[in-house]
Amino acid sequence: MIQLFRVSKTFGRDVEALADVSLHLRKGEFVFLTGGSGAGKTSLLRLIFRDLLPTSGQILVSGRNVVRLPEREVPALRRLVGVIFQDFKLLMDRTVAENLHYVARALGTPEAAARRKIGYLLRQVGLLHRANQTPYRLSGGEQQRVAIARALLNDPLILLADEPTGNLDAELAADVIRLLREVNARGTTILLATHNATLVKEQAKRTIVLKAGRVVEDNGA
Amino acid sequence: MRPTRVWSLLTETLANLRRGGWGGLAAVGAITVSSLILGCLWLLTVNLQAIMSDWKAQFEVVVFLRDDITAEQRDLLRRRLQTEAAVAAVQYTTKEEALAVFKRDLRGQASLLEGLGDNPLPASFQLRIGEEHHTPAAMRGLVASLERLEGVEEVLYGLEWIDQLARMVSGLQVVGWAVATILGGTAVFIVGNTIRLAVYARADEIEILRLVGATRGYIRAPFILEGLFQGLLGGTLALLLLFAGYRYVVWRLGLSPAGLLALDGGRFLEPLQVTGLLAAGAVLGGLGSLLSVRRFLKA
Numbered sequence: 262m263i264q265l266f267r268v269s270k271t272f273g274r275d276v277e278a279l280a281d282v283s284l285h286l287r288k289g290e291f292v293f294l295t296g297g298s299g300a301g302k303t304s305l306l307r308l309i310f311r312d313l314l315p316t317s318g319q320i321l322v323s324g325r326n327v328v329r330l331p332e333r334e335v336p337a338l339r340r341l342v343g344v345i346f347q348d349f350k351l352l353m354d355r356t357v358a359e360n361l362h363y364v365a366r367a368l369g370t371p372e373a374a375a376r377r378k379i380g381y382l383l384r385q386v387g388l389l390h391r392a393n394q395t396p397y398r399l400s401g402g403e404q405q406r407v408a409i410a411r412a413l414l415n416d417p418l419i420l421l422a423d424e425p426t427g428n429l430d431a432e433l434a435a436d437v438i439r440l441l442r443e444v445n446a447r448g449t450t451i452l453l454a455t456h457n458a459t460l461v462k463e464q465a466k467r468t469i470v471l472k473a474g475r476v477v478e479d480n481g482a
Numbered sequence: 483m484r485p486t487r488v489w490s491l492l493t494e495t496l497a498n499l500r501r502g503g504w505g506g507l508a509a510v511g512a513i514t515v516s517s518l519i520l521g522c523l524w525l526l527t528v529n530l531q532a533i534m535s536d537w538k539a540q541f542e543v544v545v546f547l548r549d550d551i552t553a554e555q556r557d558l559l560r561r562r563l564q565t566e567a568a569v570a571a572v573q574y575t576t577k578e579e580a581l582a583v584f585k586r587d588l589r590g591q592a593s594l595l596e597g598l599g600d601n602p603l604p605a606s607f608q609l610r611i612g613e614e615h616h617t618p619a620a621m622r623g624l625v626a627s628l629e630r631l632e633g634v635e636e637v638l639y640g641l642e643w644i645d646q647l648a649r650m651v652s653g654l655q656v657v658g659w660a661v662a663t664i665l666g667g668t669a670v671f672i673v674g675n676t677i678r679l680a681v682y683a684r685a686d687e688i689e690i691l692r693l694v695g696a697t698r699g700y701i702r703a704p705f706i707l708e709g710l711f712q713g714l715l716g717g718t719l720a721l722l723l724l725f726a727g728y729r730y731v732v733w734r735l736g737l738s739p740a741g742l743l744a745l746d747g748g749r750f751l752e753p754l755q756v757t758g759l760l761a762a763g764a765v766l767g768g769l770g771s772l773l774s775v776r777r778f779l780k781a
């Protein structure tokens with residue numbers, strides 16, 4: 262589903278975010294990507310949905326060569342990949358429902374289907390009662406779950422989650438993981454970046470460890 | 483496009499226009515002014531050209547006769563005129579006919595005639611000049627020789643007028659186009675600026691749309707539409723102002739005696755020009771937003 266061949270990414274002259282990374286994620290896997298702050302986790306996720314281009318190396322996502330992908334085919338690639346951003350990227354002046362709605366519209370979901378889907382997803386993440394509030398009035402955990410719901414709008418083949426438990430206490434973090442495991446159980450391949458080693462240990466899943474931009478451990482390759 | 487997409491584009495555009503506020507107003511104003519200048523230019527040209535072609539169609543030299551001319555002298559003169567190569571046709575107008583025409587032209591203002599007493603209008607020969615002799619030099623030669631003939635009071639001809647008018651029209655066109663171009667450029671710039679602000683105001687949303695896989699066209703469409711909308715609005719305003727101004731001028735001219743330029747009610751723009759004016763507004767707005775979006779919206 263996702264393959265990286267000897268991928269390097271250098272920012273500017275000498276900030277080497279990733280160095281010679283090769284890995285292969287199979288369809289339906291749930292993989293943890295871990296490593297300290299600055300290890301290159303976010304950069305790696307961004308490469309997969311072509312928010313970044315590598316300095317060298319090749320990337321295949323669902324049969325597409327991401328590096329050589331023409332500009333006009335980028336949207337189609339991004340529609341295969343749901344992303345939960347580290348900073349959520351919610352619009353603070355719109356309600357929770359609207360935050361999902363304009364994305365659904367942009368992805369071409371017909372109006373009635375979009376409404377159904379949004380209702381379903383908000384129920385899934387336990388936020389149906391918050392649908393008409395702006396994110397300002399929501400806790401960090403609730404905002405996190407809005408971001409998750411938005412990432413799932415398009416039934417993505419692949420879900421990339423960047424520190425989705427970053428600012429949650431242990432109990433809420435466990436809730437989020439449970440939710441993502443359900444999504445994974447329905448067939449979505451998940452790559453979850455986190456610096457939280459405890460969480461990774463608890464889940465006992467395939468884990469890729471990055472250190473200074475290099476893969477130093479991969480227990481499921 | 484699906485109806486929902488059309489609808490959402492429209493509501494988005496309207497919301498953007500509202501958000502634009504004063505900036506949007508400035509953009510519409512700039513387009514209105516530059517379209518208005520273009521419209522004035524066209525309107526003047528249309529009317530001046532109408533006058534000119536009227537004159538040319540009935541292109542004639544008028545030979546006014548002295549009141550004391552004898553019938554014999556008159557016949558001699560007529561024959562003499564008919565031998566002129568440049569003269570295609572000769573028509574005689576008596577003093578009485580001249581007065582009748584004058585009265586008809588002044589219909590409704592008979593009081594002006596009351597002080598006239600005896601008919602002061604001279605009899606005249608109207609000469610139609612052959613097409614090939616419509617040059618200033620030929621006309622001047624002809625007029626000079628006619629003025630020397632016996633029984634001739636005065637010779638009037640239209641060519642000088644037409645020459646001057648033609649020069650005025652083309653001068654006006656040059657100046658008008660220059661001004662319209664400069665103002666048009668300014669309008670494009672102002673529209674571009676409001677669109678830039680709109681793009682910045684929605685930077686977060688645009689960023690997210692980009693990342694979730696919205697197409698470039700989808701992201702850009704509302705902004706381009708906003709510019710088009712502003713342009714169309716400006717063009718429409720210009721058209722309304724132009725029409726109001728035109729009606730006012732015609733009304734003023736209609737009041738003035740003798741109808742001055744024989745405007746015959748004047749002419750408004752041709753349908754094609756009306757469309758052109760609206761299109762000019764839309765093009766200015768669309769161009770402004772397109773350039774701005776290309777420059778500031780890296781999606």
Ligand SMILES: Nc1ncnc2c1ncn2[C@@H]1O[C@H](COP(=O)(O)OP(=O)(O)O)[C@@H](O)[C@H]1O
Pocket residue numbers: 272273276277278296297298299300301302303304305
């Ligand atoms: N856009 C960028 N420009 C310059 N340097 C960057 C950029 N993004 C990340 N980096 C650098 O690349 C390295 C890896 O960053 P990142 O991928 O965000 O790591 P992580 O997500 O694991 O904390 C860090 O040294 C970071 O400073």
Ligand SMILES: [Mg+2]
Pocket residue numbers: 302303304347423
């Ligand atoms: Mg990170």
